Amino acid sequence: xxxxxxxxxxxxxxxxxxxxxxxxxxxxxxxxxxxxxxxxxxxxxxxxxxxxxxxxxxxxxxxxxxxxxxxxxxxxxxxxxxxxxxxxxxxxxxxxxxxxxxxxxxxxxxxxxxxxxxxxxxxxxxxxxxxx
Amino acid sequence: xxxxxxxxxxxxxxxxxxxxxxxxxxxxxxxxxxxxxxxxxxxxxxxxxxxxxxxxxxxxxxxxxxxxxxxxxxxxxxxxxxxxxxxxxxxxxxxxxxxxxxxxxxxxxxxxxxxxxxxxxxxxxxxxxxxxxxxxxxxxxxxxxxxxxxxxxxxxxxxxxxxxxxxxxxxxxxxxxxxxxxxxxxxxxxxxxxxxxxx
Amino acid sequence: xxxxxxxxxxxxxxxxxxxxxxxxxxxxxxxxxxxxxxxxxxxxxxxxxxxxxxxxxxxxxxxxxxxxxxxxxxxxxxxxxxxxxxxxxxxxxxxxxxxxxxxxxxxxxxxxxxxxxxxxxxxxxxxxxxxxxxxxxxxxxxxxxxxxxxxxxxxxxxxxxxxxxxxxxxxxxxxxxxxxxxxxxxxxxxxxxxxxxxxxxxxxxxxxxxxxxxxxxxxxxxxxxxxxxxxxxxxxxxxxxxxxxxxxxxxxxxxxxxxxxxxxxxxxxxxxxxxxxxxxxxxxxxxxxxxxxxxxxxxxxxxxxxxxxxxxxxxxxxxxxxxxxxxxxxxxxxxxxxxxxxxxxxxxxxxxxxxxxxxxxxxxxxxxxxxxxxxxxxxxxxxxxxxxxxxxxxxxxxxxxxxxxxxxxxxxxxxxxxxxxxxxxxxxxxxxxxxxxxxxxxxxxxxxxxxxxxxxxxxxxxxxxxxxxxxxxxxxxxxxxxxxxxxxxxxxxxxxxxxxxxxxxxxxxxxxxxxxxxxxxxxxxxxxxxxxxxxxxxxxxxxxxxxxxxxxxxxxxxxxxxxxxxxxxxxxxxxxxxxxxxxxxxxxxxxxxxxxxxxxxxxxxxxxxxxxxxxxxxxxxxxxxxxxxxxxxxxxxxxxxxxxxxxxxxxxxxxxxxxxx
Numbered sequence: 005x006x007x008x009x010x011x012x013x014x015x016x017x018x019x020x021x022x023x024x025x026x027x028x029x030x031x032x033x034x035x036x037x038x039x040x041x042x043x044x045x046x047x048x049x050x051x052x053x054x055x056x057x058x059x060x061x062x063x064x065x066x067x068x069x070x071x072x073x074x075x076x077x078x079x080x081x082x083x084x085x086x087x088x089x090x091x092x093x094x095x096x097x098x099x100x101x102x103x104x105x106x107x108x109x110x111x112x113x114x115x116x117x118x119x120x121x122x123x124x125x126x127x128x129x130x131x132x133x134x135x136x
Numbered sequence: 137x138x139x140x141x142x143x144x145x146x147x148x149x150x151x152x153x154x155x156x157x158x159x160x161x162x163x164x165x166x167x168x169x170x171x172x173x174x175x176x177x178x179x180x181x182x183x184x185x186x187x188x189x190x191x192x193x194x195x196x197x198x199x200x201x202x203x204x205x206x207x208x209x210x211x212x213x214x215x216x217x218x219x220x221x222x223x224x225x226x227x228x229x230x231x232x233x234x235x236x237x238x239x240x241x242x243x244x245x246x247x248x249x250x251x252x253x254x255x256x257x258x259x260x261x262x263x264x265x266x267x268x269x270x271x272x273x274x275x276x277x278x279x280x281x282x283x284x285x286x287x288x289x290x291x292x293x294x295x296x297x298x299x300x301x302x303x304x305x306x307x308x309x310x311x312x313x314x315x316x317x318x319x320x321x322x323x324x325x326x327x328x329x330x331x332x333x334x335x
Numbered sequence: 336x337x338x339x340x341x342x343x344x345x346x347x348x349x350x351x352x353x354x355x356x357x358x359x360x361x362x363x364x365x366x367x368x369x370x371x372x373x374x375x376x377x378x379x380x381x382x383x384x385x386x387x388x389x390x391x392x393x394x395x396x397x398x399x400x401x402x403x404x405x406x407x408x409x410x411x412x413x414x415x416x417x418x419x420x421x422x423x424x425x426x427x428x429x430x431x432x433x434x435x436x437x438x439x440x441x442x443x444x445x446x447x448x449x450x451x452x453x454x455x456x457x458x459x460x461x462x463x464x465x466x467x468x469x470x471x472x473x474x475x476x477x478x479x480x481x482x483x484x485x486x487x488x489x490x491x492x493x494x495x496x497x498x499x500x501x502x503x504x505x506x507x508x509x510x511x512x513x514x515x516x517x518x519x520x521x522x523x524x525x526x527x528x529x530x531x532x533x534x535x536x537x538x539x540x541x542x543x544x545x546x547x548x549x550x551x552x553x554x555x556x557x558x559x560x561x562x563x564x565x566x567x568x569x570x571x572x573x574x575x576x577x578x579x580x581x582x583x584x585x586x587x588x589x590x591x592x593x594x595x596x597x598x599x600x601x602x603x604x605x606x607x608x609x610x611x612x613x614x615x616x617x618x619x620x621x622x623x624x625x626x627x628x629x630x631x632x633x634x635x636x637x638x639x640x641x642x643x644x645x646x647x648x649x650x651x652x653x654x655x656x657x658x659x660x661x662x663x664x665x666x667x668x669x670x671x672x673x674x675x676x677x678x679x680x681x682x683x684x685x686x687x688x689x690x691x692x693x694x695x696x697x698x699x700x701x702x703x704x705x706x707x708x709x710x711x712x713x714x715x716x717x718x719x720x721x722x723x724x725x726x727x728x729x730x731x732x733x734x735x736x737x738x739x740x741x742x743x744x745x746x747x748x749x750x751x752x753x754x755x756x757x758x759x760x761x762x763x764x765x766x767x768x769x770x771x772x773x774x775x776x777x778x779x780x781x782x783x784x785x786x787x788x789x790x791x792x793x794x795x796x797x798x799x800x801x802x803x804x805x806x807x808x809x810x811x812x813x814x815x816x817x818x819x820x821x822x823x824x825x826x827x828x829x830x831x832x833x834x835x836x837x838x839x840x841x842x843x844x845x846x847x848x849x850x851x852x853x854x855x856x857x858x859x860x861x862x863x864x865x866x867x868x869x870x871x872x873x874x875x876x877x878x879x880x881x882x883x884x885x886x887x888x889x890x891x892x893x894x895x896x897x898x899x900x901x902x903x904x905x906x907x908x909x910x911x912x913x914x915x916x917x918x919x920x921x922x923x924x925x926x927x928x929x930x931x932x933x934x935x936x937x938x939x940x941x942x943x944x945x946x947x948x949x950x951x952x953x954x955x956x957x958x959x960x961x962x963x964x965x966x967x968x969x970x971x972x973x974x975x976x977x978x979x980x981x982x983x984x985x986x987x988x989x990x991x992x993x994x995x996x
Contacts, residue, residue, distance in 0.1 A: 024372045066758075
């Protein structure tokens with residue numbers, strides 16, 4: 005009796021644990037990377053913007069002096085602008101990379117379909133370079 | 137009331153402009169801490185008061201961690217009686233404390249004694265506090281300029297290149313628009329003088 | 336039925352061991368099916384534990400005394416509603432409670448980090464699962480609440496009478512939950528480090544969120560515990576610095592430091608190493624708190640180390656600390672700060688100073704709590720480190736923290752000039768000095784009290800001043816005052832949420848200081864019909880009524896109370912004795928107003944009709960308990976997300992409208 009109950013209960017985690025293997029759709033497990041340059045830039049953008057807002061608030065309240073405020077605002081604006089520019093560069097690079105990869109895939113496909121029309125190419129998975 | 141505050145304001149302003157600001161602040165904080173370090177407060181000076189403060193300092197031997205003031209156990213009540221008796225006999229606080237220490241050992245007192253090994257209990261905290269303050273000041277000094285600048289992508293024109301970034305500034309300003317902001321990065325609004333910021 | 340519960344426990348234990356293996360290996364080998372499998376398995380752990388919990392609760396409800404835990408913690412006379420309390424009253428039950436709470440909260444946490452921190456998530460999940468596995472291991476092998484006795488007793492032993500109080504319905508669960516929830520920001524932080532995803536503040540948003548959630552629950556738990564001690568333990572106080580209280584306080588101190596310094600990391604990318612160390616320290620302290628605080632046979636630091644289970648907890652605590660430190664040093668290079676401190680007069684330095692102060696208080700508390708062990712080892716005699724020590728040493732430190740709470744928010748981020756700071760300080764400082772002066776004039780002379788109250792008024796003045804100036808500046812730009820105030824708050828929710836929390840802390844502080852220094856306490860012997868007065872209260876002892884119940888004998892005393900000559904009501908207090916437990920419990924009569932509490936507790940009923948009462952007038956205690964909802968409100972407000980202008984929207988060329996989703 006105990007065995008039966010135990011088995012029944014054990015079914016719950018068993019199904020859960022085996023589900024990804026059966027379904028096999030876990031490919032997008034790591035679609036984004038929280039450390040990707042883009043994500044990093046988003047975070048720095050956020051802190052630059054909130055820096056500007058804090059500086060404005062603190063200046064209007066009077067905790068931050070005019071000179072400091074001007075300097076700080078310039079610093080934050082510069083940071084935000086650099087972030088934006090980096091992001092554009094990033095996107096350019098990504099677009100170039102994607103274009104280059106597509107070219108390669110086409111090449112390989114042509115070569116293979118020349119040799120064996122049956123074979124299929126596994127799609128290339130993006131693995132963003134993890135920083136050292 | 138506002139007049140008093142106003143005058144105190146002026147006084148402090150005068151003071152702050154004479155004495156170095158740093159010293160003033162430091163002195164204020166230091167004085168604050170020093171006065172707060174005054175010894176355990178005496179509630180009143182009557183026998184009642186002495187009884188209470190003694191009771192709060194003597195542990196109930198069988199109760200876990202309670203003073204005879206806190207505990208409602210019979211033995212605690214008896215001990216409070218003894219304290220009261222001895223006080224009315226004219227014994228001093230120290231004598232009464234020693235009486236209990238003789239009977240139950242030094243653990244009957246809530247404070248660690250100041251002789252022998254136990255003096256460490258009192259010495260270590262202030263020493264650690266001082267060390268921590270020094271460490272803090274050193275850390276403040278050391279933290280300045282000690283960062284790992286993750287360079288944002290530079291197109292090679294050097295870090296300060298306002299021309300190239302100008303087009304971004306406009307867009308960022310536009311994005312910030314919904315909040316109550318001032319118009320430009322360099323503009324100076326004359327309306328916010330220093331006097332107004334006083335609450 | 337009970338077998339189902341036991342099966343669920345064992346299976347949950349096995350799953351909790353599988354999860355970290357699958358998650359770590361899956362991450363390492365880049366096998367997404369494995370990590371997904373681990374995660375889905377993790378989702379089932381609360382389900383399994385809830386099954387076991389349901390079985391236990393059901394056993395209590397049907398009074399199945401064949402279950403050992405039910406036998407030990409309930410009886411036929413116990414009202415059904417106390418089943419909830421009985422659940423966590425004992426050792427085994429409290430462990431199950433901890434496991435269930437952690438499991439549920441962890442799953443919610445994993446759901447939040449899954450999308451935003453895809454690489455960190457498996458590691459964080461694995462760490463949370465390991466912690467749960469430890470609890471489950473202890474439960475399954477040493478302290479199983481579903482163990483069955485060989486015979487079926489006819490009645491149980493009953494619940495500890497001290498636990499039959501409304502406060503016991505919420506204090507222990509909240510306290511224990513607060514302690515165990517520290518595991519979540521810990522797992523996220525260390526998991527991020529292990530996943531090589533910790534060097535760029537990726538985890539900070541969610542670390543802050545879960546840090547503040549656990550902080551809030553810890554705070555409420557501590558407040559409720561003090562409130563419970565005040566109303567039920569009958570000595571008129573609420574905090575005695577005893578080891579159990581201290582072990583719950585220390586993680587709170589570390590977490591308070593953490594939730595502040597994490598904001599610096601979020602804004603400036605600084606304090607990366609510091610915050611890692613801080614959360615590791617906080618979790619280690621939380622473990623110590625958990626293990627000393629559970630219901631059961633561990634009432635003091637001494638007995639903690641004497642039981643076998645105590646040793647296991649110590650070892651686990653050491654293992655997690657060492658492992659976390661190892662990961663920390665392994666990834667140390669990645670933790671260098673992004674920016675540096677620009678000025679010692681900045682909010683960043685204030686936060687660092689505040690952190691140091693909080694850790695100093697934690698150190699002093701720890702030192703005082705474990706010093707008796709050193710002393711015993713060194714010279715053989717047992718000494719006590721009690722309240723007077725802590726009050727004296729921690730008092731000034733806490734006051735310094737409160738002072739910093741007033742000055743810190745006046746400092747802008749990154750830099751400020753000292754001249755400007757002094758200018759902003761003028762109003763609060765004048766108010767503080769004025770308050771001190773006024774107090775001395777009206778007769779309050781004790782230096783610590785005067786300084787403390789002056790500091791509190793300084794802080795309050797600082798906060799109000801900020802709010803006024805902020806509202807004014809918006810008003811000058813064209814908004815009506817009320818709208819300006821509302822918009823000021825809602826546009827800067829984290830900041831003003833913080834101010835609200837600080838107001839709550841002020842309420843707590845004013846109550847604590849007033850009642851510490853200015854309580855009036857009298858022990859009086861009274862006969863029925865006698866009238867006495869303490870402070871402005873006059874009261875008549877009407878008499879005592881002895882009642883016998885199935886599990887206790889109660890002596891109920893009643894009073895008629897007058898304040899300043901006016902009748903304010905009747906009050907009842909009792910002293911009960913529980914023969915089964917050989918415990919005497921008292922319930923004091925408390926009349927609480929905003930100004931003060933009038934408090935009567937019976938110490939002793941003597942033969943011959945006389946009774947000894949302790950009577951207290953405690954000023955401003957109400958404010959301490961009222962701080963709880965204010966602090967909660969502040970946290971909720973501060974955690975309400977603020978929408979920043981998105982970079983995507985900013986990048987579109989001017990003139991193109993975008994629908995904000």
